[in-house]
Amino acid sequence: MSYNPFSLEGKTILVTGAAGGIGRATSIECAKLGAKLVLTDINETGLTETKALLEGEGHECVSADLTSQEALDDLVNSLPMLDGFVSNAGVTKPTPVKMISKEALERIMSINTYGPIYLTQRLLKKKKFNANASLVFTVSIGGVYTTAPGNAMYGASKGALQVFVRNVALEGAPRIRCNSVNPGMVNTNLAGRAYSDDDKAKDMETYPMKRYGEPRDVALAIVYLLSDASSWVTGHSLIIDGGKTLY
């Protein structure tokens, strides 16, 4: 049976933060569903590893620092026309408010908020999107739906990004769509090792599904938003959190 409303056959999709975690899982699933990928990340080794995991031919890697205006220009100028864009690169540094430093805040905002905004701006300005293209931003439940101790900088960066997503959806319609996925805690290297295994085990208990997410759990939601199956969905925040926000 070949019926598949989630097929990405014939689509070219740009993924940022493709060297690991949700970006890697998304790239793998998109390739399986027939898409041609352009992978970008600052981590060149991780990018090459991701590319080696992709089914099909014609995928490309472009290593780029998305906090650099010149790198963004070079990236956008090198791109083919796009049917999908997954803005996924992100960082965090768990920090109590009173310990926030200019350096840490500027780094988080540059990567999580300004980078995605400037990249989207350039993709639109350079008319890189085909009609019916779909933009998907990895936001978070953090900052938008939940608060957690030490999460102020990350939450602020993602809260701002969520507002941006809704505005792009409005301005982009009816030609292109723009949505977000809002994951709870996912098993990636994002949060680093600041929390102990005991703390993580306790935190996991606050998830009704009793586990953290896997990158693929989020990747498949991104696939839905990229595919024509979601062609009447725009400006939406798709929560994928094992029920965390039910409380």
Added chain:
Amino acid sequence: MNMEIKEFIEHFAEQFDETDISEFKPETVFHDLEEYTSLIALSIILMVDEEYSVTIDGNEMKSCVTIEDLFNLVQKKAEQ
């Protein structure tokens, strides 16, 4: 008490708001302090990074029982 651990304890105590300064001694079992939370643990991890350029993770924090244990860990890692 030598100077170094005295200074370490001062930095450690700075992360707390309510606990009396007299509570902070090398032998203090800091996980048992009423005010100690995961947020204060994060503050201590960041303080150690800023003051001593040493990265400690959540599991290492958990494995230290007294303030002196943590001081010894930081000193050991600083020498590496």
